[in-house]
Amino acid sequence: MNEKLYNILGTTLGINVAIISDDLTMRDVETWDSLKHMELIATLEQAFELEFTFEEIISMQNVAEIKHILTQKGVNGKI
Amino acid sequence: MNLNEKKVILTGGARGLGRAMLDSLLDRHAKVAVFDIDAGALAILKEQRPEVNCVECDVADHVSVVKALKHYHETYGSADVLINNAGILYSAPLVRISMGGIERHDVAMWNKVMATNLYSVFYMTSCVVEKMITTRTKGVIVNISSISSLGNAGQSAYSAAKAAVNALTVTWSKELSPMGIRVTAVAPGFTETESTRQALSESVLNETIKKVPLRRLGKPEEIADGVIWVIENDFFNGKILSLDGGLVL
Numbered sequence: 001m002n003e004k005l006y007n008i009l010g011t012t013l014g015i016n017v018a019i020i021s022d023d024l025t026m027r028d029v030e031t032w033d034s035l036k037h038m039e040l041i042a043t044l045e046q047a048f049e050l051e052f053t054f055e056e057i058i059s060m061q062n063v064a065e066i067k068h069i070l071t072q073k074g075v076n077g078k079i
Numbered sequence: 080m081n082l083n084e085k086k087v088i089l090t091g092g093a094r095g096l097g098r099a100m101l102d103s104l105l106d107r108h109a110k111v112a113v114f115d116i117d118a119g120a121l122a123i124l125k126e127q128r129p130e131v132n133c134v135e136c137d138v139a140d141h142v143s144v145v146k147a148l149k150h151y152h153e154t155y156g157s158a159d160v161l162i163n164n165a166g167i168l169y170s171a172p173l174v175r176i177s178m179g180g181i182e183r184h185d186v187a188m189w190n191k192v193m194a195t196n197l198y199s200v201f202y203m204t205s206c207v208v209e210k211m212i213t214t215r216t217k218g219v220i221v222n223i224s225s226i227s228s229l230g231n232a233g234q235s236a237y238s239a240a241k242a243a244v245n246a247l248t249v250t251w252s253k254e255l256s257p258m259g260i261r262v263t264a265v266a267p268g269f270t271e272t273e274s275t276r277q278a279l280s281e282s283v284l285n286e287t288i289k290k291v292p293l294r295r296l297g298k299p300e301e302i303a304d305g306v307i308w309v310i311e312n313d314f315f316n317g318k319i320l321s322l323d324g325g326l327v328l
Contacts, residue, residue, distance in 0.1 A: 035254060038258055039257045041257065042257035051215065052215075054212060
């Protein structure tokens with residue numbers, strides 16, 4: 001169920017998908033800086049064909065919150 | 080981007096090249112705010128084009144920029160386009176040898192050229208882009224560079240400032256593209272403006288024209304056409320459009 005999201009996180013952040021869990025945050029990943037975050041947001045928007053608000057972008061700093069916001073936007077089944 | 084009804088901030092738009100850009104933007108029904116330090120020129124502009132939002136602002140001063148843009152954003156929301164056109168043309172070599180001896184480049188003028196041509200671009204763009212991102216506005220930034228960015232003998236400060244503007248254009252395009260914001264530049268060659276006439280003597284200007292393959296100065300409206308083109312072409316990004324009649328420095 002999380003395959004698509006995890007693949008995007010792994011590819012964009014350059015990390016092994018195996019280490020991704022709901023608890024993973026920006027602080028845990030060295031490559032997940034401000035610029036990577038914008039790249040991640042753009043990739044998610046393109047992949048799931050949606051647009052995040054600025055407030056959502058700011059709050060999406062851990063995997064659980066990203067899932068939560070994607071679910072709120074009705075893409076749960078596709079995550 | 081179709082400019083119809085789009086909100087555009089144009090710095091240094093009251094006179095010269097900026098005025099030609101303003102006329103082209105108004106022809107396309109853009110809603111333009113001109114940020115300019117010249118209160119007299121703004122007053123004349125307001126009389127001639129009452130639809131223009133004239134904002135007196137020293138774009139080389141950070142406090143002035145923050146205050147003016149705060150008011151703009153509170154009133155109109157995010158701009159769709161920012162054109163960083165304000166600048167001063169100043170010609171001086173690193174050291175000047177004359178009958179009186181040798182003289183170093185004036186430090187105060189170095190600082191003034193850097194503040195007006197480079198720091199202003201940083202101040203304006205950081206504030207405008209912040210608002211674009213928080214409102215998710217997919218905007219365009221256009222920096223007005225110069226052929227002198229390639230290194231023009233006799234223009235140390237001006238060349239350095241414009242080269243830095245080119246570097247910022249590329250850097251910001253990489254940083255901001257994921258958010259849907261394009262950053263571009265237009266680099267005019269020698270153009271038929273009052274500031275060109277003031278900066279270059281008649282003899283230097285004539286020699287310069289001889290070096291231009293088209294054997295003439297550019298027209299302000301030709302530069303304005305280039306600015307409109309980079310705004311309207313949604314695939315133009317992170318690049319500098321040279322409009323110089325084929326001149327190579």
